[in-house]
Amino acid sequence: MDHSSLAGRIFRGIALAMVLVFFMFPIVWILLMSFQSNEQILRIPPRILFEPTLANYEALISGQLKTAAGNLQISFMRNLMNSFILSSASVILALLLGVPAAYAFARFKFRLGETIAFTLLSFRFAPPLLVLLPLSLYYQQLGLNDTYFGIVWVYQLIALPLILWIVRGYFEDISPDIEHAYRLAGHSWREAFTRIAVPLAGPGIAAAGLLSFIFCWNNFVFALILASADKQPVTVGALAFVTASGIQYGQIAAAIVLSVTPTLLLALYAQRYLVEGLSLGAVKG
Amino acid sequence: MGMLEIRNVDKIYHSRGKPPVHAVRALDMDIRSGEIVALLGSSGCGKTSTLRMIAGFESVSAGSIALARRPIHDLPPAKRGVAMAFEGYSLYPPLTVRENIAFALKAQQLSRAEITQRVDRIARLVEIEDILDHHPRALSGGQQQRVSLARALVRDADLYLLDEPMGQLEPQLRAVLRGRIKGLLAERGMTAIFVTHDQTEASALADRIAVMEDGVLQQFGGERELKDRPANLFVASFIGEPPMNLLDTAVTQEDGGFRLAVGADLAFHVPRQTLDVAAQQALVQSDRIKVGIRPQRIAIGSGEARLRVISNQWLGDQSHIAGECAGHLLVAVTSGKVAARPGDLVPCALESRHLHIFGADGVCVRHAEAR
Numbered sequence: 001m002d003h004s005s006l007a008g009r010i011f012r013g014i015a016l017a018m019v020l021v022f023f024m025f026p027i028v029w030i031l032l033m034s035f036q037s038n039e040q041i042l043r044i045p046p047r048i049l050f051e052p053t054l055a056n057y058e059a060l061i062s063g064q065l066k067t068a069a070g071n072l073q074i075s076f077m078r079n080l081m082n083s084f085i086l087s088s089a090s091v092i093l094a095l096l097l098g099v100p101a102a103y104a105f106a107r108f109k110f111r112l113g114e115t116i117a118f119t120l121l122s123f124r125f126a127p128p129l130l131v132l133l134p135l136s137l138y139y140q141q142l143g144l145n146d147t148y149f150g151i152v153w154v155y156q157l158i159a160l161p162l163i164l165w166i167v168r169g170y171f172e173d174i175s176p177d178i179e180h181a182y183r184l185a186g187h188s189w190r191e192a193f194t195r196i197a198v199p200l201a202g203p204g205i206a207a208a209g210l211l212s213f214i215f216c217w218n219n220f221v222f223a224l225i226l227a228s229a230d231k232q233p234v235t236v237g238a239l240a241f242v243t244a245s246g247i248q249y250g251q252i253a254a255a256i257v258l259s260v261t262p263t264l265l266l267a268l269y270a271q272r273y274l275v276e277g278l279s280l281g282a283v284k285g
Numbered sequence: 286m287g288m289l290e291i292r293n294v295d296k297i298y299h300s301r302g303k304p305p306v307h308a309v310r311a312l313d314m315d316i317r318s319g320e321i322v323a324l325l326g327s328s329g330c331g332k333t334s335t336l337r338m339i340a341g342f343e344s345v346s347a348g349s350i351a352l353a354r355r356p357i358h359d360l361p362p363a364k365r366g367v368a369m370a371f372e373g374y375s376l377y378p379p380l381t382v383r384e385n386i387a388f389a390l391k392a393q394q395l396s397r398a399e400i401t402q403r404v405d406r407i408a409r410l411v412e413i414e415d416i417l418d419h420h421p422r423a424l425s426g427g428q429q430q431r432v433s434l435a436r437a438l439v440r441d442a443d444l445y446l447l448d449e450p451m452g453q454l455e456p457q458l459r460a461v462l463r464g465r466i467k468g469l470l471a472e473r474g475m476t477a478i479f480v481t482h483d484q485t486e487a488s489a490l491a492d493r494i495a496v497m498e499d500g501v502l503q504q505f506g507g508e509r510e511l512k513d514r515p516a517n518l519f520v521a522s523f524i525g526e527p528p529m530n531l532l533d534t535a536v537t538q539e540d541g542g543f544r545l546a547v548g549a550d551l552a553f554h555v556p557r558q559t560l561d562v563a564a565q566q567a568l569v570q571s572d573r574i575k576v577g578i579r580p581q582r583i584a585i586g587s588g589e590a591r592l593r594v595i596s597n598q599w600l601g602d603q604s605h606i607a608g609e610c611a612g613h614l615l616v617a618v619t620s621g622k623v624a625a626r627p628g629d630l631v632p633c634a635l636e637s638r639h640l641h642i643f644g645a646d647g648v649c650v651r652h653a654e655a656r
Binding site for chain 1: 300301340341342361362363365367368369371373375376377378379388389390391392393436440
């Protein structure tokens with residue numbers, strides 16, 4: 001397969017290594033930091049070789065943060081749980097709403113159809129802070145402040161447009177005649193949707209779901225304003241490491257490692273779907 | 286009694302920012318039980334729209350459709366009792382060929398053995414027994430088309446709709462399949478409509494042919510009728526191979542009839558008794574009128590007129606001679622070889638009784654004498 005010369009291969013190896021180091025460095029560095037104490041991290045010059053410690057992880061999992069000013073209670077594990085609950089619930093709701101909507105936009109031409117589809121997409125254009133101020137006022141009046149439901153609802157601003165536009169592109173790629181053939185054989189359009197269209201668009205739906213899960217997981221500002229300590233996701237919870245007696249770099253690094261791992265694993269597992277979903281659905285949609 | 290009755294059906298497509306497209310206009314058709322009908326026309330003539338309205342994938346903008354005396358134009362496709370083979374095949378990718386054909390039978394609640402037997406029978410008919418366990422992606426266009434055809438024909442339906450059913454097949458296989466499908470349809474008394482732009486296919490498979498153009502049904506009749514008695518200029522020029530020669534003539538009245546002059550050296554005398562009242566009126570009212578003559582009706586080798594030969598092709602069983610005569614390009618077909626070279630002047634005969642005469646609106650007012 002490889003017909004290039006030895007020099008060419010060596011050059012390519014070096015180039016690839018440089019690119020890899022450039023992109024992987026922050027992640028690797030954080031991984032290293034998570035096994036160091038604050039003193040080791042702040043040492044100048046930094047050292048690659050150190051005595052690893054699990055203290056950061058212990059502190060996170062036990063919820064006891066020891067600082068120079070005394071012991072602090074942190075709820076990192078709870079935050080991690082919250083992130084799971086909020087992101088999963090948001091994606092499930094967005095899939096339930098978005099996939100049928102995407103199908104409708106792909107298959108039926110109706111009055112104001114394009115306008116509605118674009119309006120939904122335009123939610124992604126608005127700066128979240130602009131929406132948040134009035135929203136938090138409304139939420140206080142409605143009693144939705146600091147509820148899972150309220151946050152999941154706001155997360156639809158992130159997840160729904162993504163799912164709608166990616167999945168729509170997928171549905172448009174499927175010949176409607178496949179469904180027509182199924183319907184002529186004595187099935188309703190609902191059956192054609194659930195048994196033909198959705199399975200055929202499966203990879204696209206999976207990609208859209210994964211992407212919106214990652215986007216929800218990474219969201220910071222919505223939860224910062226709308227959730228209190230016991231509903232906060234990890235992104236907001238990490239603020240607890242900025243303490244009165246200094247920033248706890250070691251714990252932050254460990255928290256990042258713990259909160260990135262699930263999405264990273266998910267993304268690695270579904271890499272193929274993600275690339276396919278983005279290149280097929282989003283570009284064409 | 287009519288199996289399918291299409292009454293005054295219109296189809297108008299509205300799309301934003303564009304003028305509406307009137308795809309089908311005031312379509313009226315009656316199709317008898319057991320009849321095979323071809324919808325023939327160029328692309329964009331409304332034939333596929335018509336098919337899709339019958340199947341229920343397009344709504345009718347106006348008018349009604351009844352199948353087996355049941356109005357169906359408001360029913361969902363599943364309730365219409367119609368089977369269809371799609372031009373784009375539309376096979377379900379995750380299923381094998383056998384499963385694709387069998388799923389059309391699912392709703393009929395047959396036993397497993399019965400389904401297998403039916404699938405095998407139809408697979409043999411369209412020659413796909415050897416690919417029954419393959420997936421559609423692994424098939425050629427021609428094979429997919431046959432699977433799609435099999436999936437439609439395997440069902441029990443009141444009406445079978447076939448959209449360009451053999452467009453992707455090799456000529457030899459096409460001829461074989463045409464014969465077999467016609468045999469199957471006739472044997473089981475199935476009523477079928479198929480869309481095609483191929484005249485040969487229409488003539489070979491259909492009992493009657495509906496010629497459409499610009500969303501309007503131009504003529505609906507048997508092949509012989511379309512050839513011998515074309516309703517208008519469009520049908521005259523569309524049906525027949527090579528197409529009918531059309532000549533522009535100057536009309537003058539003369540003793541016992543009319544004189545239609547193509548040029549100084551070519552003119553026809555049309556006796557009054559061969560014309561009905563409407564035809565006479567049409568000729569009296571206009572000074573120029575179009576006439577048509579089939580290439581097979583132009584005799585080469587004798588006659589008053591002179592044809593300047595442009596090309597002379599021997600096709601193995603007939604000669605096609607194209608030439609210029611009285612300012613018009615004419616094509617003549619003879620069964621024997623003609624020794625004429627480009628540039629030669631050959632005598633030819635065009636007889637008045639072989640002329641189709643068209644009124645100013647394009648409607649044929651007098652047909653040529655039947656052979």
